[in-house]
Amino acid sequence: MQNARDTFYVTLRDRLAAVNPARTMVLRGVTRPGVLVEENELPSAYQPVDAFCLRWTGLSVDAQGALPLVTLVCEIGYATDGDSGNGGMDRGRLLSAMDGELVAAISSAPQHVPKMNYVAAAGGSGLAPVAMATNVFWSDVAFGAATADGERLERVATVEVFSYQEAGEL
Amino acid sequence: MADLVSRGAAAVRAANVLLRCAGGRSVLLRMPANASAGDTTEQLGLAAPEFQDVELAPVVFRKMRQAATALSVKVDKAARWELMVSATAVQGLVGSLGYSAASVLFATAFGVLIDGVLMEVVSATESGVFGTPYVYRLVLQSPLALVV
Numbered sequence: 001m002q003n004a005r006d007t008f009y010v011t012l013r014d015r016l017a018a019v020n021p022a023r024t025m026v027l028r029g030v031t032r033p034g035v036l037v038e039e040n041e042l043p044s045a046y047q048p049v050d051a052f053c054l055r056w057t058g059l060s061v062d063a064q065g066a067l068p069l070v071t072l073v074c075e076i077g078y079a080t081d082g083d084s085g086n087g088g089m090d091r092g093r094l095l096s097a098m099d100g101e102l103v104a105a106i107s108s109a110p111q112h113v114p115k116m117n118y119v120a121a122a123g124g125s126g127l128a129p130v131a132m133a134t135n136v137f138w139s140d141v142a143f144g145a146a147t148a149d150g151e152r153l154e155r156v157a158t159v160e161v162f163s164y165q166e167a168g169e170l
Numbered sequence: 171m172a173d174l175v176s177r178g179a180a181a182v183r184a185a186n187v188l189l190r191c192a193g194g195r196s197v198l199l200r201m202p203a204n205a206s207a208g209d210t211t212e213q214l215g216l217a218a219p220e221f222q223d224v225e226l227a228p229v230v231f232r233k234m235r236q237a238a239t240a241l242s243v244k245v246d247k248a249a250r251w252e253l254m255v256s257a258t259a260v261q262g263l264v265g266s267l268g269y270s271a272a273s274v275l276f277a278t279a280f281g282v283l284i285d286g287v288l289m290e291v292v293s294a295t296e297s298g299v300f301g302t303p304y305v306y307r308l309v310l311q312s313p314l315a316l317v318v
Contacts, residue, residue: 006214013213028219028278029204029268040215042202043290046277122216129210 001070002170004163005056007116007136008074009037015105016052023101025051049152050094052102053077067134067164074161076102076141079154088151095146095153102141102157112137115163134164178302185304186228186256194228197253198283199275201267223283224263230254231284234309251289253282253308257296260306272296272306282310289313 016023017033025034025048027041034051047053058073078098082091115132139160146155202219211217234250260272269275276294283289289310296303 009214010210026274027205028202030207032205032207032213036213037215040213042219042280044277118211118214118216122211122214 001059001072001163001165003115003117003132004070004072004136004161005037005074006118007113007163008072008138008161009035009054010116010118011113011136012052012054012105015108016101019101019104020097023050047077047079049079049081050098051078052098061165065164067166070163070165072161072163074159076157076159077154078102078157079149079152081152091151091153095155099143099155099157106138106141106159111139115166132166132169134166136161136163138162178298178300178304181299181304182257182302186258189228189230189254189256189305192230194230196225196227197229197231198223199226199263200280200283200288201278202280221280224267226255226259226263226282228256228259249312250292251310251312253284253310255306255308257298257303257305260303272303276306276308282308284310287313 013033013035016035023034024031025036026032027036027048034048035054036048036051037054037056039056053076055075055077056072057075058071060071062069062071078095080091080094080098082088082094112135115134115136116129117132118129120127121129139162142158144156144158146153148154200221200223202221205212205219206217209217212219231251231253234252260275263269264272264275267275269278273294276291279291281288281290289312292309292311294306294308296306298304
């Protein structure tokens with residue numbers, strides 16, 4: 001399951017960076033594409049704005065087939081305060097732009113990639129991630145209602161991510 | 171202009187004196203080391219960063235009043251504390267650690283270590299005069315593991 005999560009995140013990150021290379025964030029002193037997985041970062045009370053925050057929530061396993069089919073629910077939260085140079089009056093447009101980027105990244109074909117195992121590449125080993133035998137595939141994105149928190153506009157979108165649990169995979 | 175600067179500096183000095191007189195003490199700000207550029211495995215939670223503790227002094231540490239803490243059900247369970255920090259100490263850290271602003275420093279911090287207890291930074295605000303901050307107010311939340 002973790003391999004599917006990792007693969008989906010890396011795929012989404014690369015696609016979002018291709019759609020809008022200017023959407024970046026600075027996290028712990030390093031500029032990176034404006035997308036992160038909450039559970040992989042240090043706990044923080046601060047919510048990043050103008051960036052996509054992935055949160056893994058639901059999980060179900062269908063064990064009827066030859067390989068168990070795992071369904072993961074990924075919530076993608078994002079928020080914007082608008083551009084301070086415009087007095088925040090463009091926050092609706094900026095949220096709409098983020099909606100569009102998410103659609104372009106998730107709904108563009110193909111909606112599947114080979115599942116990768118990144119564990120061997122950890123710790124600066126220099127090893128490449130290992131391609132596994134099955135694919136990770138996902139649904140179209142479903143958008144929740146935009147909510148206003150003061151001058152901040154927020155939205156949570158949901159994607160279902162599917163993968164087959166391979167033998168020996170944790 | 172020079173008058174405004176000197177008034178701001180006077181406010182900073184006055185705040186430092188007040189903080190020292192009101193039980194000024196030192197605490198440690200726990201900062202994570204910078205991430206490795208382009209390291210995907212770190213973004214996947216496969217590599218933990220190193221931390222360094224840097225001293226903040228003078229500060230005043232006190233418990234927040236209950237009425238001011240009731241923001242949500244989640245945080246009600248955890249006690250909240252207030253840390254008044256000298257702007258002199260903060261500006262020194264911002265410069266030496268290479269951060270662009272105090273807000274970035276506190277947003278990056280993993281927490282504040284006080285008498286061996288690591289507390290999470292919930293919010294950071296500054297008070298200033300003539301454009302010069304003289305004190306920073308951090309709202310801290312005690313670790314949930316200690317909530318009774």
